[in-house]
Amino acid sequence: LEEKLIFEIGSTDTTGVDFAVSPAVDSRLGNLARTDAIGLPGLSEQETVRHYTRLSRQNYAIDLGLFPLGSCTMKHNPRLNEKVARMPGFADIHPLQPQSTVQGALGVINELAVWLIKLTGMHGVAMTPKAGAHGELCGLLCIRAALEARGDARQVVLVPESAHGTNPATAAFCGYKVEDIPATPDGRVDLEALKARLGPDVAAVMITNPNTCGLFERDMKVISDAVHAAGAFVYCDGANFNAIVGRVRPGDLGVDAMHINLHKTFSTPHGGGGPGSGPVVLSEALAPFGPLPYTARMEDGSIHLIEEENVGAEMPQSFGRMSAFHGQMGMFTRALAYILSHGADGLRQVAEDAVLNANYVLRSLDDVLDAPFGASGPCMHEALFSDKGLAEGFTTLDIAKGLIDEGFHPMTMYFPLVVHGAMLVEPTETESKAALDQFILALRSLAERAKAGDEALKGAPYHAPRRRLDETLAARKPVLSWIDPDLAEAAE
Amino acid sequence: LEEKLIFEIGSTDTTGVDFAVSPAVDSRLGNLARTDAIGLPGLSEQETVRHYTRLSRQNYAIDLGLFPLGSCTMKHNPRLNEKVARMPGFADIHPLQPQSTVQGALGVINELAVWLIKLTGMHGVAMTPKAGAHGELCGLLCIRAALEARGDARQVVLVPESAHGTNPATAAFCGYKVEDIPATPDGRVDLEALKARLGPDVAAVMITNPNTCGLFERDMKVISDAVHAAGAFVYCDGANFNAIVGRVRPGDLGVDAMHINLHKTFSTPHGGGGPGSGPVVLSEALAPFGPLPYTARMEDGSIHLIEEENVGAEMPQSFGRMSAFHGQMGMFTRALAYILSHGADGLRQVAEDAVLNANYVLRSLDDVLDAPFGASGPCMHEALFSDKGLAEGFTTLDIAKGLIDEGFHPMTMYFPLVVHGAMLVEPTETESKAALDQFILALRSLAERAKAGDEALKGAPYHAPRRRLDETLAARKPVLSWIDPDLAEAAE
Amino acid sequence: MRYLPLTDSDRQAMLATIGVTSIDDLFVDVPAEARLAGTIPDLPDHASEMAVERHMAALARKNLSAGEAPFFLGAGAYKHHVPASVDHLIQRGEFLTAYTPYQPEIAQGTLQVLFEFQTQVARLLGCDVANASMYDGSTACWEAIVMARRITKRGKALLSSGLHPHYVSVAQTMAKFTGDDLAYETPELDSKTDSQKLIAAIDKDTSCVVVQYPDILGRIEDLTALADAAHAVGALLVAVVTEPVALGAIKSPGAMGADIVVGEGQSIGVGLQFGGPYLGLFACKQKYVRQMPGRLCGETVDAAGKRGFVLTLSTREQHIRREKATSNICTNSGLCALAFSIHMTLLGEKGLRDLATLNHALAVQAANRLANVPGVTLVNDAFFNEFTLVLSKDARDVTRSLADKGVLGGVSLGRLFPHAPQLGQGLVVAVTETVTAEDIEAFAAALTEELA
Amino acid sequence: MRYLPLTDSDRQAMLATIGVTSIDDLFVDVPAEARLAGTIPDLPDHASEMAVERHMAALARKNLSAGEAPFFLGAGAYKHHVPASVDHLIQRGEFLTAYTPYQPEIAQGTLQVLFEFQTQVARLLGCDVANASMYDGSTACWEAIVMARRITKRGKALLSSGLHPHYVSVAQTMAKFTGDDLAYETPELDSKTDSQKLIAAIDKDTSCVVVQYPDILGRIEDLTALADAAHAVGALLVAVVTEPVALGAIKSPGAMGADIVVGEGQSIGVGLQFGGPYLGLFACKQKYVRQMPGRLCGETVDAAGKRGFVLTLSTREQHIRREKATSNICTNSGLCALAFSIHMTLLGEKGLRDLATLNHALAVQAANRLANVPGVTLVNDAFFNEFTLVLSKDARDVTRSLADKGVLGGVSLGRLFPHAPQLGQGLVVAVTETVTAEDIEAFAAALTEELA
Known part of the structure; x- marks a missing residue:
């Protein structure tokens, strides 16, 4: 079960791909033609298939058995979703095609958005965040935009001890001061401690519900009311939405923003660490501040994409773009197929x-x-x-x-x-x-x-x-890319 | 590495498939409604994926490494071919659709036929045989039909010792008397012994070239000439065509019929034992007798399918149908993609x-x-x-x-x-x-x-x-289907 | 030449090891006049993956695929929805690119699947044992006739007029050479089958009666009387099933006394694919197992006592018996058998029954609707998911006109029986779970227009 | 409900084990007023696989896919032919359905791939080390600006006018909240870039200069002077590559002195997918590795002394450092990185160079042809596979009209820079190996008609 590295078995002269012969032209590369050896080994198709097939067999995966990784929701990934995502009408369209040529794609985004809004009882949804942590960023940006819109420069985000590590990291990345809120002995947020800390400097509380102790926060509605009363917003980490989907709507609990990990609740495959997808559902107070681009269904049934060009008329308070294009389309098709399958x-x-x-x-x-x-x-x-x-x-x-x-x-x-x-x-x-x-x-x-x-x-x-x-060795003397032992020896 | 049987883990109440609710109708099943328990266990989709994924990992395959099984030609199976075979235009068409709706499919058969004819230097090709042994049958049927057409009832087929076991089996299955021809010490057909045996009772010689000793039959042309002189035909087992494709044309060596294992020379995957595909190229003498259905390109570029209906005009001497439909279409698309890739x-x-x-x-x-x-x-x-x-x-x-x-x-x-x-x-x-x-x-x-x-x-x-x-145990007390141990015990 | 890993320097080094100077030296045994000096003329050189894919896609687009039109074709090949996981799993390299399991220690995946497949098929068909698959239903049918001859030592087989005419053709082709005596007549457009005629024709020279169930016109009937009549004179009943989904709703041939049951397994797990590769099912009573053609997988133990599976009873096969083998079959339909087995596992008994119920219900709805079209008469009394209509016009012309209108409306008996003009107005219509109410309406509307 | 394996009797047995009587008893902690009594209204119930597939296929058919039309769009996302084996391999269940490799003993497949990916990316971009991928090019670009701030402790970044405007938007969005100072101007339709202006603007408050290569108009130029100018005052050069195939033909940013090179890896192995998921590439000089965001895979040994791979330097990450982490990133683009790595392995250096050569040659042909269309001027002097035309009409209108004619003819600068009317007649045209001579002619003909 040892598989050599491609750098040990491939050669820069070998390729597994054929191309048509290039027509002869006068180069327009200026003086920039690459002359150095790049050092990229190639393998024939047969060798490539073997290398990656053999490597795959060194992995454990949900396809092989139970994968009870808490908070990661490793559920079955239906193959229908893979098939759907590969339909050329979804897989082979460019994000900047004229809108008339991508009505089906915009339709997918819109249909998924409607499901997410109804399932959560919220008002709007930002579809572009690329993963859960990116969704957290999106939610905090909405909150910050909403506060700024009312001229309020709050600087503190409260995060319970039991939160995902991404929560405080996100708040800090956005320039907030992060403060912990302790847990009670029974594994829930300490309501009194939270209430005591609320004040005019608090922008938001980031809370995970169901929480990371596996429990439902019984006081969620009370917490939300208290946070709102203090002029702050409630961000809910939706990583555990799987536990309550269809039985509880976060909107009914006073949540203002919550990311939904499509790769958890809605089964888009994890792929060894990603890609994820983290749409953020938003309350009425926050929805106007969501990111671009945005889809909207018009009265004639066509779906419009709201971008920088038309944002003035449609969504003037948007905080702007947070990734180059429309989000994780390949995950939207899978998630929608999953949702429709379940109903x-x-x-x-x-x-x-x-x-x-x-x-x-x-x-x-x-x-x-x-x-x-x-x-x-x-x-x-x-x-x-x-x-x-x-x-x-x-x-x-x-x-x-x-x-x-x-x-x-x-x-x-x-x-x-x-x-x-x-x-x-x-x-x-x-x-x-x-x-x-x-x-x-x-x-x-x-x-x-x-x-x-x-x-x-x-x-x-x-x-x-x-x-x-030996993880200590790896961290102490990091070897992060392959070094040709011959070259390394020669250098010594 | 023990995976239980589906009968041990599944239940007849479990299913991995959903269906729409059946509309209520008056049954038209007569008195035939099935009332007995069938005994077919079901698994959820997740369990199904796991069962077969885990089972697959108990196999060796060309995707895992060298597979030097002599005479089986286990070469790389390109994934392009799998993709092509799954295009709905090929995978999702019915063999009895009106011809106007399947011109592309008939085009594939015709294009592949042209390649096979040109690569072998022969006159025609029968595309319907389902595997190599089925192709042998086809070749012998052509020979028999040709002999009968001239009123010649020869009864003997000569087969060298080193032939594939299918060769004598095929000849016997068609009602021929099979006689062996010895090999020379250098591993080739004994030309003199063969010549000596030729006579008016010999219908055909079945020869493998390159032969199963891995050698080219140097005397092939001499043999063919002698066989033809004796009024018989030369059947060549094409299992080893991989060794000579593009360098030698069997037609130039006097071969009258040869099957081509598309799953060997042209890389359609073996799939754990099949499906195969065994088109048979035919000499001018045998081509008129080939099986139905048959494709022919018309002057206007359209491709006609010749079936029972129109066989009279087009191919009156055809020996008839040897499988229900047109042959292994799914293999034709793969083989053609492979051939076009190589050129x-x-x-x-x-x-x-x-x-x-x-x-x-x-x-x-x-x-x-x-x-x-x-x-x-x-x-x-x-x-x-x-x-x-x-x-x-x-x-x-x-x-x-x-x-x-x-x-x-x-x-x-x-x-x-x-x-x-x-x-x-x-x-x-x-x-x-x-x-x-x-x-x-x-x-x-x-x-x-x-x-x-x-x-x-x-x-x-x-x-x-x-x-x-223990293969002896398996053959001595054959257990060919799963018996519920509870029932078996109760029966004792 | 992306599939060929040798570099020119590899080639030179290898020639040196071999001790020759050029590749031509390795082809010296080819007679000089047969050695081709260069590439064969009039054939193109190698092409990129993209170019090949585009060429093939252009051909594929010239076909009207079943998913693009209201679709009602059957007659031996059926459009069913195959779950996406089936195709995913059969593409696992370890299944797809394995060979026949000659080395069982490293082929337990394939072997266990075959063992499970055999058990599923035997149970579905109502038999004791099944083999590991044949080429397709038509060749399995012929092999059953030959097997009955081997068992009974008699050469006369009675083929029901309800047997698929292509299956009849295959048998007739083979019989021309083997001398088997096959009795067969084309069917009549009647709700009753020819069972009584067959029973009357059975005699002591009969090796077997071959009957299809449901038959080519979609008719179903109890086979018990036929089995009894055959057994009474020592003949066998061979039943042929071209639509195995039916057996989720109707009695199995085995339960009604059939000795050998063969079939076309394409309906379950295997797509239409323009006719192939398909999947021959072959099952029989325990006592005939050593006369059965084709591969068999059996249970055994390994040197450490663990349960394992091997190919067995190979003394019946060509690689051992050569000219004395039970058949010349070498290849099976392993990958199609895998697809069948996976699909059947996903269905389970509950799913299969649900599927069959849905097929039947939609077929009844369609039959009722189409029988109301002026100029249409329904032949069948009983049926599963396929039935025959008699039209007021030549059905072959009608199917062509319908295709021009984008409706794939069944198989005409004129296509199946070109030499039986009395059947020319017959149309066989199949209705599976893939048919919608809109499809039925579209068909009825187009047919109404066509027959007006 | 085919994905849910529990049967009702299972559920009853499990409730009994738990010691409750109904499933509602497990939701007692939910406030009564928030418990939904039944299913959420106005949403459909579960559907069969076939029904869902048909629904999605109907939506897919409403899109004009790139393969169906002469296609010339780029501007940060490129259509390249991806070999079929890439998609086959990434669908291996062991890759597709694995999680982040937190348990390295049973995740060596993913980990070795990431190690190989990191090495490939570092070499391609001309850097010492690369991470195991980011969300996409735009977020990688922003992370690079933040990283430069961490390294230099300075808050002012100079963004080249040649940087993709969406990347600029992302940076501006984030900077609004973090207070970073970003200098940026829209580009001019000139064959010369703004390098001289940038060099003039660099000062001791500058954390980094961010420059795209090839830039949004397809222009390429030597970055050495820019790197030298930045380094002279202790600032960093961040290079952004949105078309990595270019680096098979032109010098790497690393070789020209860039300190951090980020990019969009979609071009290699990952399809267009309407914008995501894509693949952020991130590489830098060795000395900055501990300031790098995102996951890293490193080599080590196991208890038996065998080489193995683990995620490492996790003390930079959020799950250890919480609010002190180098970024909040948790997920990467693992599966896209796998696709990139497989495609790169299939190409190898030879294939990559061939691919780049072919792209450039076709782009030169297209540029020459299109520049001959009346009303068209070519902006670029040097370019790789993308160039900018100035049309005699508003380019946004032209792209829409072309689409109506079935030609997907580039990205208008009006779409990219809606608030810069002076760019309105600019059209960015990308030409890859998927473009044929017929495509170029079709585009030229349609454009000629449009501008007539």
């Missing part, structure tokens, strides 16, 4: 089954693993455990690596930070009971081994393409 | 590189492995070795299974029958020199171990999804 009834069932599966895991294991918020009510779509009770020297990491040997992807480790040795398990609604039972059995056995101090566990994984990797 | 120059290069690669393997290993025909001239596209010189008790099988542990698919074992412990290695032209060098190294090391009597080799493979399988 209103199916999406409600999604939330129910996701929550059912998580509670089933929680209650099937809380006798062998510590569930720090097990008494705080049902969990939503993820079950949280801690390392409390493991034998001396045994950690969450050991259990995670042990799961690899059992044929599963590990759960999320050491997150949320508020729980020591956290293990966050999100099965998702696309797992069968049989698959959950197998997983529960495996995790139970690992918990028992870790409690009994089985030293073998500390060497796990044994049955993976690699044993534990 | 006349590229196909000639195919033969040259295939022969070069095989001779390179032969000459790189003939010091450690016995090459029984090493002195008979260059090999064509496959290199033949024998088990001569291995230590007592070590066999070709041990070397084959050893190759599995080295990460390669084994070569063809124990074929051709004329060589003891034959190992037939066909690298094909799509292997790089680096890949061949790795393979040669592995095979050399195995040969040395088998000569040295390394007992460990007899247990190989060790690093495969399964160890050696």
